[in-house]
Structure formats: structure tokens, C-alpha cells
Amino acid sequence: MKRFAIAALLLSSFAFAGGAAAEGLINGAGATFPYPLYSKWSFEYAKKTGAKLNYQSIGSGGGIKQIKAKTVDFGASDAPLTAKDLDESGLTQFPMAIGGVVPVVNLKGIKPGQMKFTPEVLADIYLGKIKKWNDAKIADLNPGVSLPDDTITVVHRSDGSGTTWIFTNYLAKVSPEWEKTAGFGTAVNWPAGVGGKGNEGVATYVKRIKNTIGYVELAYALQNKLNHTQLKNRDGQFVAPSLESFAEAAEGADWKGTPGYGVILTNQPGKNAWPIAGATFILVHKNPSNCSNSRAVLDFFDWSYQNGAEMARNLDYVPIPKSVYTVMEQGWTNDIVCNGQSVWK
Numbered sequence: 001m002k003r004f005a006i007a008a009l010l011l012s013s014f015a016f017a018g019g020a021a022a023e024g025l026i027n028g029a030g031a032t033f034p035y036p037l038y039s040k041w042s043f044e045y046a047k048k049t050g051a052k053l054n055y056q057s058i059g060s061g062g063g064i065k066q067i068k069a070k071t072v073d074f075g076a077s078d079a080p081l082t083a084k085d086l087d088e089s090g091l092t093q094f095p096m097a098i099g100g101v102v103p104v105v106n107l108k109g110i111k112p113g114q115m116k117f118t119p120e121v122l123a124d125i126y127l128g129k130i131k132k133w134n135d136a137k138i139a140d141l142n143p144g145v146s147l148p149d150d151t152i153t154v155v156h157r158s159d160g161s162g163t164t165w166i167f168t169n170y171l172a173k174v175s176p177e178w179e180k181t182a183g184f185g186t187a188v189n190w191p192a193g194v195g196g197k198g199n200e201g202v203a204t205y206v207k208r209i210k211n212t213i214g215y216v217e218l219a220y221a222l223q224n225k226l227n228h229t230q231l232k233n234r235d236g237q238f239v240a241p242s243l244e245s246f247a248e249a250a251e252g253a254d255w256k257g258t259p260g261y262g263v264i265l266t267n268q269p270g271k272n273a274w275p276i277a278g279a280t281f282i283l284v285h286k287n288p289s290n291c292s293n294s295r296a297v298l299d300f301f302d303w304s305y306q307n308g309a310e311m312a313r314n315l316d317y318v319p320i321p322k323s324v325y326t327v328m329e330q331g332w333t334n335d336i337v338c339n340g341q342s343v344w345k
């Protein structure tokens with residue numbers, strides 16, 4: 001699709017912008033999940049204002065470490081920090097977009113959305129219990145689909161990852177054995193498979209190696225022309241990943257009542273809700289050492305809220321509702337203070 005080809009070009013533009021930012025403008029690091037979106041916003045923001053960003057797409061774990069170490073102006077994570085962790089680290093967080101993690105497969109003759117999985121089957125594949133593509137548990141869900149008598153190669157993230165946090169949070173909710181064996185987090189002890197770095201690394205493995213299954217954010221699946229699957233949701237319906245199914249998963253989220261806006265959107269109710277949805281978050285210090293950089297970060301994300309909704313939709317992310325980001329921005333005034341003065345007024 002044309003927009004994904006454009007997004008791929010924007011990645012190099014974002015890196016170019018980062019060269020200038022490294023000389024004194026805004027520096028951030030973290031999640032690969034929203035990287036296509038942040039690159040688009042950065043590209044357009046630079047055209048409008050001349051301000052540029054340096055964003056290192058290193059995974060949520062790296063972003064959390066860097067913002068806590070105060071080596072960047074903002075961190076980005078798809079795994080929301082708890083209220084306790086935010087408090088202890090002197091951080092505040094706010095969501096920037098909603099997306100979905102999707103299982104993707106590389107099987108000869110399989111088209112996007114053709115294969116179906118239940119939560120139990122997906123968990124058993126990642127547990128290493130289902131080892132062949134023509135296993136009866138997969139075949140029974142996919143009558144008429146030609147499945148090879150080949151070993152399944154499981155691909156997962158090798159780095160600390162918010163995408164992994166969302167994916168394993170889901171598996172822990174739907175599979176007691178997964179919860180007991182591996183649990184959930186930005187990194188887990190994987191029972192099976194090989195690791196790729198970033199959404200990019202997983203997408204590359206799945207694209208190049210036959211008979212693989214992996215999980216990536218939808219934008220990466222579309223950019224790399226990977227075959228996503230359908231998944232049975234909490235309401236018992238097989239659904240495909242889409243803006244509409246992500247939005248339905250987020251429909252009942254209690255943004256205002258959740259500490260740090262750290263909503264968890266996995267396995268939500270809804271006839272058409274995608275079960276592996278999640279928000280992506282920005283982390284900033286409540287008492288930053290560089291007042292001007294802190295203000296520049298907030299200016300950029302405010303601009304993105306105000307002007308970036310359509311860009312988000314075009315890249316298959318769901319924008320944060322205005323009613324939510326308006327309340328969050330009001331909170332910036334009290335929460336983020338530099339040299340005794342509010343950074344955001």
C-alpha cells in the first residue's frame with residue numbers, strides 16, 4: 001500500500017532529523033511499536049516548525065532505562081509503568097496512540113487473514129506444545145486450508161519490548177499454563193523459538209524464513225506484507241486486526257480513573273474487539289533538569305495530539321480521544337515543574 005511505502009521512506013527522514021536533534025534539540029528512546037507513527041509526526045512537525053527529534057527505536061525496556069537514567073528527554077514504552085514505579089522514578093506518563101499486536105505467519109499459499117487461531121492454540125504454539133503446522137488443533141480451526149507437515153519456527157523478541165509485554169500479558173490472561181510457565185513482561189523466559197530485535201527484527205525473520213510465526217504491531221505487518229491471522233476474541237468471535245477492532249477494544253477503557261493512564265487493553269470484551277490491543281506511552285520527568293528541552297517535548301506531543309489524528313489512522317493506529325488528552329494536558333501544568341515553575345502553562 002502506498003502509505004506504507006511512504007512510511008518506510010519517513011524512517012530515514014526521522015533518522016536524518018535525529019542528527020540535528022543530537023546537537024541540542026529533543027532526544028528520546030524506546031518502543032519500536034509506535035516508530036512509524038512518531039517518524040511521520042516528526043517529519044511533518046519539522047516541516048511546520050523547524051524543530052527536530054532524535055528518537056532511538058530500541059525497545060520499551062531500553063526506553064525505560066534511558067529515561068530513568070536521565071540520558072534522554074523522553075522515553076517511550078508500550079508497557080505502562082505502575083503508579084509506584086512512576087512515583088519512585090519521579091516520572092509521569094501519558095498515552096500517545098492505540099494499536100494492536102498481531103500474529104503473522106509465513107506459510108506457502110496462505111493469504112492475509114485466512115488462518116484462524118484460538119487463544120489456546122496460539123499459547124500452545126508459543127509454549128512449544130504444538131510443533132507441526134498440520135497439528136489437528138490447527139487443522140480443525142482451518143478446514144480446507146492446506147497445511148504443511150513442517151515444524152513451526154516460533155519467532156519472538158530478543159530485546160526488552162513493550163510489544164512483548166502486550167503479547168505475553170494477553171497469553172497470561174488466556175492460558176493458565178502460560179501464566180505459570182512464562183508469565184508476562186517486557187522480557188520473559190521463552191519456552192520455544194528464536195529471537196529478533198525490535199518489531200523490525202521479528203518482521204524480517206518471519207518474512208525470510210518459511211514456516212514461521214511471529215508477532216508484530218500491525219503497521220509492521222502491513223509494511224512487510226506479512227500474513228496476519230484472525231483470532232478468537234473474548235466474546236467468542238473470530239476477528240481480524242483493524243482500526244475498528246482496536247478502537248472497540250479501547251472503548252470501555254477507564255483512562256481518567258487509571259493511575260498514570262496506564263490502561264491495559266488485552267482481552268477486552270466486545271463482539272468485534274481485537275484481543276491483543278494496547279496503548280503506547282511517553283515517559284517524562286516531573287522535575288526535568290533541562291527546562292527548554294522539557295517544554296520542547298511537550299510542544300511536540302501537544303502538536304501531535306492536535307494535528308496527528310489522521311496521520312495515526314493512515315498508519316493503522318487509533319488516536320487518543322480529545323476528551324482524554326485535554327485532561328492529561330491540564331495535568332502537565334501541575335505535574336511537570338522545572339526550577340520551581342510549571343513547564344506547561
